[in-house]
Amino acid sequence: MRVALSQITSAPSPSANLELVAAQVKTAAADGASVVLFPEATMACFGTSLGPIAEPLDGPWASAVRDIASEHDVLVVAGMFTPSPDGRVFNTLLATSRAHHVGYDKIHLYDAFGFQESRTVAPGDDLVVLGDIGLATCYDVRFPGVFTGLADEGTSVVLLGASWGAGPGKREQWELLVRARALDSTCWVVACGQADPGVPSKAPTGIGHSLVAAPDGSVFASAGADPELLVVDLDLDRVARVRENIPVLANRRL
Template sequence: MRAALCQIIATADPAANLDLVRAGVRQAAAEGAAVALFPEATMSCFGVPLGPVAEPLDGPWATAVHAVAEEAGVLVVAGMFTPDPSDRVRNTLLVTGRDHHLGYDKIHLYDAFGFAESRTVAPGDSVVTVDLDGLTLGIATCYDVRFPELFHALADKGATAVLLGASWGAGEGKREQWELLVRARALDSTSWVLACGQADPGIPSTAPTGIGYSLAADPMGRVHGQLGADPGMLLVDIDPDLVESTRKAIPVLANRRL
């Protein structure tokens, strides 16, 4: 299965960001991709009030992405914000197209490095996978990558690959942490981890906007491709046979005692 990691710079304008999704999906389909993965906060960047932009999964933004995905015959995964019954929102990865339309609400909120995501975002509590062309794909968001238990749970649900959307905050050592964590979670779960982040906007921000360097790691923790800081697309061919052989050689999931 071919996946396209669509590294973009989202703005505060959902309509403009929808145009970026349209362009990315069309390019991904032209390259033979079955999946187009976009970053966290594709609908709107962080650093602006999120309540006014939040929409349900049957709202106009998600519905428009669904139409784009269905027209292209591609499963699209893209970050958005959905309403919560509280005065906060949910940080949701929309998973749509190929007869799917659902969302994953980010479980682990980014209360770190001086940023308090939980102030405006309510956490999710459900592990989400989706089946496509005989493979099970797990879904995760940004700060989730620091929690191996989630990746174990996704593997336990049959995930061959985990699709991780991110808006990774800049800072000293953050690129090194990003790359190390993605590779470590691939090893932990003996799964592919496809990690698509926002590109670097080149403007200092206290909000997690993005650093780029989207990458794909295989079940052995090897990097199979990586972008730089600028917008771009990374094509990755997911090999399920490598997952099977790795889990036989390194049965960490079966050997767990805790």
Template sequence: MRIALSQLTTGPDPEKNLRLVEEWTRRAADAGARVVVFPEASMACFGTPLAPLAQPLDGPWADGVREIALATGTVVVAGMFTPADQGRVANTLLATGPGAEEPVEESYDKIHLYDAFGFRESETVAAGSRPAVIDVDGVRLGLATCYDVRFPELFRAHADAGAVGTLLAASWGAGPGKLDQWELLVRARALDTTVWVAAVGQADPGTGPGPVPTGIGHSLMVGPDGTVRASLGADPELLITELDVEEVGAVREKTSVLANRRPDVWR
């Protein structure tokens, strides 16, 4: 399966960002991509007041993404914000597009909120409570967002649900050691679960507003053996990658970390 990682930089205007999603999706489709993955906060960058711009999953921004996916024959995965309780929003990944037998339509609300490195996402964002997977032409893929990468149990849940890959969308905060952590964590989650991890972040926008997460770029595709198969630098760029479903089975024959687990010990 050909997957495109769209490492762009979004701003505060959802309509302008939707046009970016359209432009980059068309470029990816022209390159033969079946799935096009955009970063967290594709609807609007962090540092923007989120509650006033949040829209429901049947609102105009999500419908615009659906139209783009349908027009290009791709499945688009993009980060947006949906209304939640107490004046907060949900940090949502929308996955939508035509399927071989039925349309792909799923959403995932970020479970693990980024209360770290001087930023408190929980003040404006409500945590999700449900893992999500999608099926694209018979290939099952999990959905994850940014800080989720620090929590192996979510990625194991994807594998237990039959996923051969996880699509990880991020707006990774910059800072000392953060690039090393990003690459290490993405590779570790692939090794934990023997699945592919397609990790796309916002490109580096330069000087950001203090602790607000913006992006460092360095999107990467990691194989089920933990090796980096393709990667980008810091600037906006489109990465076209390949996910080999059969390789997951081959790796699991050699490294049976899922089969060798001992859940009875940890209960």
């Protein structure tokens, strides 16, 4: 499976970000990628008022992303915001292609480090799996049960979109957590974050350092802090080999 991680810096404008998605998917598809992963908040960066821009999955933004994915015959996974019945929004990871058009609503909300995502964002309830692929978003990486749960549903690859908050030790935590979740679940964890925008922000606008962790927790590929398109080839058979040697899923008792 050839996967492209599109480490971008989102703007406040959904239309501007849609142009960026189109350009990045075109480049990734030309390099043979079958999956293109964008960060959390691709639709609009955090620090933007989310309610006015939120749209359903059949709205114009997600539909345009689907058209882009279909044109290039790839699966595109990108963070957006959809309306919640309680007046907040869902932090949704859109997964769209010719065959799929679904959203994963982020289960664990970032009420940490002085930020309160739950003030404007409602939590989701359900895991989402597309064959070998499972979906997760940012703060979910701190909760091992999401990743072992996805593995239990048949996942070999977890696509994680993030907009990781900056701060002391945060890069080290990010890298440690992505690797640990790969080892917990014995899955490939493909973690694509927002690039570092280069200006301080109270909102989690990204630090870059997107990362691909192998099923044994080792670092397979990584990016720097700046915008980057990272293309990797994942050996899905490696999952079975690691699970034979490290059968943590089979050995669980709790």
